[in-house]
Amino acid sequence: MKPTIVIIGAGSVEFTRELLGDILSFPELGSVRVVLHDIDDERLQTAEAIARATAHAAGAAPEVVATSDRRRALDGANYVINVIAVGMHEATVRDFEIPARYGLNQTIADTIGVGGIFRGLRTFPVLAGIARDMAAVCPDAWLLNYTNPMAMNVTFLHRVAPQLKVLGLCHSVYWTMVGLCELIDVPYDEVSYWSAGVNHQAWVLRWERGGENLYPLLDQRIAADPELRRRVRVDMYRRLGYYPTETSEHSSEYVGWYLHRPDEIERLRINVGEYVSISEANIAEYRRVRAELADTQSLTIDTSSTEYAPQVIHSFETGTPRVISANVINDGLITNLPDGLAVEVPTLLDSLGAHPMKVGDLPPQCAALNRNFLGPVDLAVRAAVDGDPRLVRAAAMVDPNTAATLTVDQIAELCDELTSAHGDLIPKELRTRPDVAAGAAPILARDIAN
Template identity: 35%
Template sequence: MSFKIAIIGAGSVGFTKKLFTDILCVPEFKDIEFALTDVSEHNLAMIKAILDRIVEANNLPTRVTATTDRRKALEGARYIISCVRVGGLEAYADDIRIPLRYGIDQCVGDTICAGGILYGQRNIPVILDFCKDIREVADTNAKFLNYANPMAMNTWAAIEYGKVDTVGLCHGVQHGAEQIAEVLGAKSPQELDYVCSGINHQTWFIDLRLNGRKIDRDELIAAFEAHPVYSQQEKLRIDVLKRFGVYSTESNGHLSEYLPWYRKRPDEITRWIDMSDWIHGETGGYLRYSTETRNWFETEYPQFLEAASKPIDASKRSNEHASHILEALETNRVYRGHFNVRNDGVITNLPRDAIIESPGFVDRFGINMAAGITLPEACAATCMASINVQRMSVHAAISGDIDLLKLAVLHDPLVGAVSTPEEVWQMVDEMVVAQAQWLPQYAHAVPAAKERLSKSTVKTREWAGAARRSVRSIEELRAEKAALKQAV
């Protein structure tokens, strides 16, 4: 087989390498072309060198090109994969820093909450630019695979306004299933069969079967509470399991910021999170991790390049959906996974226009969703709160309506639990002004926002958050890695 895959945001070096090697684990895909594109020439050069080394080491006919000209990369592409983070870590830092001034403590801030909503405002205009290019220069039947957060908002915009065949992809379901299989004592995650449905980052394991035996709520609670690690790292997630009766896909830290109950009082936050790793609830945890990862990669690049000389091991193919979807579409080997698509009645008690994450099957006829799923009422209610925020956020990003943007932020569950309307109005003004260079649709609103900020009487505070850690230096990371290696 010979076709072209374009990767937008290919400068996400580690993730691009993973997608690349996964796809080349499919025997029929050796003779394809990867077209890499990114706004950073520096990152493009690094990832191309790594992928060229992989091709050379495995004696493959695979072609790799790299360009900052996005349209050139998209020309004739059958599949387009997006891994973009518009504004990079600079804008992301404001997504965490500014809401903290108003008492809003986020762990990740990339899905909803104040940070996730502004992230969407930066991404959606760019996503629509991608879609325009796909319609004009890509293959007639091109499929857009979106990995970028905020997943639901980006996918919603691409489908409703970009008019491109789009599917959103995430790995939260797979990771949650691996946890459940472990606590239940399974020898392999493959022993667990499950139905997981909802919206991205709020997906729920509504049916669990271990080797054909149905697992009920009480058994699952007991298994998690008995686990020596997860009982400490996933305290909030276990509490939601007890109250809702089903387990959420998302990590302790992610889930904590989508709900209005666990992060609204600073003195309560530490009760529900665990500081052993960022993902369990640390304030700004993913920002710290991302910053450290970037610094580590820049410094240790020669080692990454050397590692690329190893043969591809198909047994280590990851559970990221992209390679499996492409394999199913191109070879008709059926793949079952969980995909982000427009609902259109798949989940009976969520709106038709919402972007849901639910089970589907892929073959040469496309992605076929398992329809007729009804969520437990509490799960549906929680999803609905986020869907309403997502819908307003998408419409605000399209229209450049700053008042609608403020209403979207006001209706966010955690923001509403912490902040007053006056605080929300000022916070959004502050975020739009700080991120104006990435928000062209709000250019007309920036002067008035600056004027309001100059006259504001709403009090703020400089606050690091309830559980903040400093970014570790390269020397500290090396020392920790050496200590772990020695301990093993």
């Protein structure tokens, strides 16, 4: 029986195009059932056209279904790929413009920090609904989550739906390793590596070719290039001894060292507010693809299969073993990070499922930064699960970049303003000011299994 693959948030057309291009490039997956879901009818229509054009280009014959009814979309699913963006571009702009008025610099704002916290708070209610629907109509399906904030979302799903099978997928480790190999002119296919930590702040713990440690070659490359030293994660690597697995723009806002200092922003060439332009480019790309589809029945596809979700599905369906970096709940996997929160570790895939690998202790300096990262993650999730708006403010207070920039009164005022600005996208119980909240009750995803 052919598997059913559901894409929730399929109106994110470029991502849908890449995912389907990779999925349908596998001969064993050419006749899968693809179900597309989005709450925006125009984007859903565009996603369906993309699916059919991509299938034509791949020479595949999937069954394609499009529906705005989420429970209908999920009925009988084997794999659910989540790529939703709650609030879309307008919410992203608010997450940048309002903090900027307080003097808080952000670059991507989708992970921790006030941008990540409020993105999480908007996303959690929708995740709870997806989990509830999956428990009802596809309880054995895998939820493959791409939506940020990754660590918060995977942790939240574990808290409210512990029976759900969840993998958080992000391409940051893969592209980091590709980029590092290009820097030292070593083919990626010839190297082995071992990476672990948290999503967007994991660490390259080992990087070898034929048993040779490749870090000394990187050191030589950095020493020879002053401009290369003007990047955040190169700066972090030189001070910490292990290379972080996300871009410099991402990495800059997970620590308290850089973004509140204009001289550091200049020294390290940090592009403050970068994600607003990325979000605008995504809108432009959607319009371009929609116009292109008016004149063609086929779209060019990239068959390199670098996205993880297609590889996960292929391994589960065919038994082909692979190791990827995946986000799962820490259960003794990284022994000097807290259990019960999401971590990113090497994970073996095969016909029996996903098998996260035990890493043991991270280097102490890396673990210390990851624990700082996980503070906002834990508190934001607890705020939503417990219905406690005080924990929203606490999450922002312990965020490294926010704490290094604003006073506690400014943080409270900023959280009040962002809560008001996002309105109904924030859970009702969290829209109450903490000074008038009393005896807040748990609010989300109760009795999902029922």
